[in-house]
Amino acid sequence: MGPVLTTSVLAYLPSPDRGVWHLGPVPLRAYALFIIAGIVVAIWWGEKRLVARGGPAGTVVDVAVWAVPFGLIGGRLYHLATDWRTYFGPGGDPVDALKIWEGGLGIWGAIALGAVGAWIGCRRRRIPLPLFADAVAPGIIVAQAIGRLGNYFNQELYGGPTTLPWGLEIYERVDPATGASDPLGGVAVDTANPIAIVHPTFLYELLWNLAVAALIVWADRRFRLGRGRVFALYVAGYTLGRFFIELMRTDPATRVFGDIRINVVVSAVLFLAAVAYVALVRGPRETVPPEAFVLAGVEPPGEPDPSDESDPSETVDAGERKTDDSPDRAP
Template sequence: MSGPRYGGPVTTALLAYIPSPDRGVWYVGPIPIRAYALFIILGIVVAIWWGEKRFVARGGPAGTVVDVAVFAVPFGLVGGRLYHLATDWRTYFGPGGNPVNALKIWEGGLGIWGAIALGAVGAWIGCRRRKVPLPFFADAVAPGIVVAQAIGRLGNYFNQELYGAPTTLPWGLEIYERVDPATGASDPLGGVAVDTATPIAIVQPTFLYELLINLAVAGLIVLADRRFRLGHGRVFALYVAGYTFGRFWIEIMRTDPATRVFGDIRINVVVAAGVFLLAVVYLVVAPRGREELPAEVFERAGVEPPGADGPAEADTAENADEKAGDRTP
């Protein structure tokens, strides 16, 4: 959802401000191609691809991450949308709202907290079918998830949303007025910029800050995993702690409308703080070291476990570096 509009053209001398795209939707005949949806899909593909590589490198059978993703991805999308609707329900069900828009997930509006929570339920279902411990799976896919979040923030850039207060910083983001070319009516999501030479606001690009934080968290957890051979869900917990720590400050900077609690505190500030504390507690109490997958995982996949003689010999060679020094990301 877009932040508040600022009336009147910006007359401040432009420095090296970041221009917004003039639109976030293109049409191939009658078919809309939405940048937001494309980046969400790209993020999912990257998360599955990298998660599969890490899962195999940690000793798991190939194909498991793809199988589990069949459950985790749709659950995550539904959870993300439900959280967004629960915390921003006035946009759709309040005065002037249109309940039908609640179904238009391609226009933006996914809450990461709901996506992770319900996505974890889907992952649990998929892991049970493959006999894989959920913490082992979560540790493998954690870096890919946070990189997927970073990629998804590019969709917010094209939608001109999730930005902060006006700024004169050289990396401020230019916001343009967008209208429907056919009617001239204001259309911030689906419209086209009226005049890219005269932005209506220059704001803090908080979506960009979060994108960079996400990439930094991905690097942090990969390095920590290699150095300390984390297991039992501690890689995932470190991702959650790092992400929520950054998100706490990003939420404070944002100016778009949001549900407020405890007086005038954005609800996502409270959620970020609470989830951060839970992640830190888990990091402290979780078992140290890295667990081995039970034999039934490989029986269910119809392959030999790493180290066993037989058809899986090639796989064990591929995993030799992982077992020796965990050099595979």
């Protein structure tokens, strides 16, 4: 390890000694818990934003019933397509492809297939999909930030070696029962002597995501964005940061065009497409059709309350009543 590392190691960021805890036979995985927490935050914030944009309460929860499962499946499929050798190549175990709780969700696949689920849910609730997308965009990227904490507990998705004060300590983890190496489910054996000090790229992305969330909320309020432009701005902001952060990562990845990580290429393409969308699409914010409120079991805004049984025709302006009555009192 060397004396330089051991004398300066206190300046670095420690990793958790494990990412899994057991309640009897039940494993509690940090990665899964943070994914769930991110989904809850995205739904809660998206619901508040959709109601503020004129939508009926409960819509985001109903649409999420379709969007979340589709998104999880899409995220896993993208991960398997771009890292298939890990599961189906030499030494791989195809059964591990089903172990989504151990990590491995590609955001591009999650957004793509999640959008299909959202489209189904929005059609059922008669909500314009761009309106829904704009409402949930900030919550989605905050959910991504929360999910990156799961990568922290898994000791994954980090960058190359560094001597910066915020370098991340990586520990050797083993199965306590067998002593065999187990980076995901094991426990650190010696936290005083990390096996590497690396760039915490998960932390860089987490902070970038929170900054993008703040940016799109500000832009939405300042320019009253609609027609899916809030969502497109989220895509542009996220992919801009992901492009550079991806270049720093050292974990195995599918390479294209020689030796370029595939997510670098995808980030560049999506960034250009999102910027073009923001620049070209115009128009005011969408309005929610009345049938959306009927399906939600609430009255559309501006409609009279049916519980009010008073006859509007009985309400007469005082000045008009005086004028109407004056001939009857004339001598």
